Amino acid sequence: MSHPNHANALKVMISEQVERNYAEIADLYRTLHRYPELPFREYATSARLAEALEALGYDVTRGVGGTGVVALMRQGSGPTVMLRGDMDALPIQEQTGLEYASQETVEAAAGECVPVMHACGHDLHSSCLVGAAAIMASLRNSWRGVLMLVCQPAEEVLGGAKAMLSDGLYERFPRPDIILGQHNTPALAGTVGHASGRTMSASTSLAVTIHGTGGHAAKPAQAVDPVVIAAYVVTRLQTIVAREISPSDAIVVTVGKLQAGTQSNIIPDRAELEINVRSFDDHLHADVLASIRRIVRCECEASGTPQPPEFRVLANTITLNNDVAHTAKVRHAHADYFGDEALFIRPPISGSEDFPYFGDARAGGFDGDDIPYVYWFIGSTAEEQWRNAPGDSRKEKLRHLPMPHSPYYAPGQAATIKAGMAALTTAALAYLSATDA
Incomplete structure (x- = not known):
């Protein structure tokens, strides 16, 4: 001293x-x-x-x-x-x-x-x-x-x-x-x-592109609607915290951006999402990001998208x-x-x-x-x-x-x-x- x-x-x-x-x-x-x-x-x-x-x-x-x-x-x-x-x-x-x-x-x-x-x-x-x-x-x-x-x-x-x-x-x-x-x-x-x-x-901002097949809103059977897929993704992502994470762990999964289309009578060919994840455990954080990618890929496969989704990390820290x-x-x-x-x-x-x-x-x-x-x-x-x-x-x-x-x-x-x-x-x-x- x-x-x-x-x-x-x-x-x-x-x-x-x-x-x-x-x-x-x-x-x-x-x-x-x-x-x-x-x-x-x-x-x-x-x-x-x-x-x-x-x-x-x-x-x-x-x-x-x-x-x-x-x-x-x-x-x-x-x-x-x-x-x-x-x-x-x-x-x-x-x-x-x-x-x-x-x-x-x-x-x-x-x-x-x-x-x-x-x-x-x-x-x-x-x-x-x-x-x-x-x-x-x-x-x-x-x-x-x-x-x-x-x-x-x-x-x-x-x-x-x-x-x-x-x-x-x-x-x-x-x-x-x-x-x-x-x-x-x-x-x-x-x-x-x-x-x-x-x-x-820890925080990760993840950009996701869901590819669809555009078309006329009057003929949805001839298109693959990325808006519907994105809606399912947003809903399903809520199950990560609710059903995959222990209640004792603090995790936040937020969809802060969802953009698709230009007007009501056009089915767009893509939807863009930005997802933010926050946690206090770097290993758990990585697991949550893997779950997000799994859910997005599976929803796209279930809907028969013409190509797999794309993922891009916008920002990340531990x-x-x-x-x-x-x-x-x-x-x-x-x-x-x-x-x-x-x-x-x-x-x-x-x-x-x-x-x-x-x-x-x-x-x-x-x-x-x-x-x-x-x-x-x-x-x-x-x-x-x-x-x-x-x-x-x-x-x-x-x-x-x-x-x-x-x-x-x-x-x-x-x-x-x-x-x-x-x-x-x-x-x-x-x-x-x-x-x-």
Whole structure:
């Protein structure tokens, strides 16, 4: 254990640096929020972050995995600690009414013009990462090792982490000993939530094409109707959770898209479905996906389709499984800084992240053993808004608060930004501190 006087002195230094850097980080946050960019198009965002990190004295590499940024600061021998922040936005029309609200629109893949908004707080994450980088640079004489900062693209499509890994993240840069990350959540600003073990769900979005034989609606016997097949598929998919999965396992199978045809008197030649699966067990997750493919193929065969169905994975990620021992260590560091009263236990959520690819050697496609990681949550709701939300418990209040991916979601409270900067810094120093553990 470090000496109490030293720990208290370090806490004071971190707090002073948070206040000293807050105004600049808040300006960065507002700029990133005003000018959001979609996944793998974060050109201006990544440039701003790279420039900010270079100005702090970090060795910065751009264009990793497309638009990703990696920044390093070396302070003698010691462990390598990786801090990760994502930076992409969503195709949502902002309705927060903020002075710095996004007015951005871009051309989407299909050619249509779509609005863009930071509705999940990735601008907050990357701003806090730069804030922590500034604090760590100012305290460089207090720690030893390698600090590795990763600004990741395309989390919203669950593609950025694997893109950076495929681009040689752990070959071109030091392999981390511990990976740390955070996400904002509707909770009182200034509080920090932790979860051990399975924390966020695995997720797969699967596109399915059912081929039929088109024709006139007056002569259905001369056609193979993919609409009817799709209807049977949607109904039959419900039996996976109801009849193939144990009631003790949490699985979600949702058909979020079903499109076919152009008008009522035409039997179309195909139907398109998009299916989303979420679970907290990667092996069970694979079984459910196999069941989906089996059901779709069998329904197509039963109806005599002219060719087999087609399957395409649109997005995929594994379960986020926080290392138990390291989560306890990070929580202890946060308790020392924030106080136990500012911490809460975060139950597992069915939201998903591609963050765990950085730690899972098999799924992430890198050599060697898995790398432990810890992922926590920072409160994003202003005190007055939290106090006025109906209900006494956090669960009750959440029903009345804007959530991530809402056009009204605005997590950039001063208390949230400051907590995010401090949470990353104190967690990193738990591993990089020059004092004996």
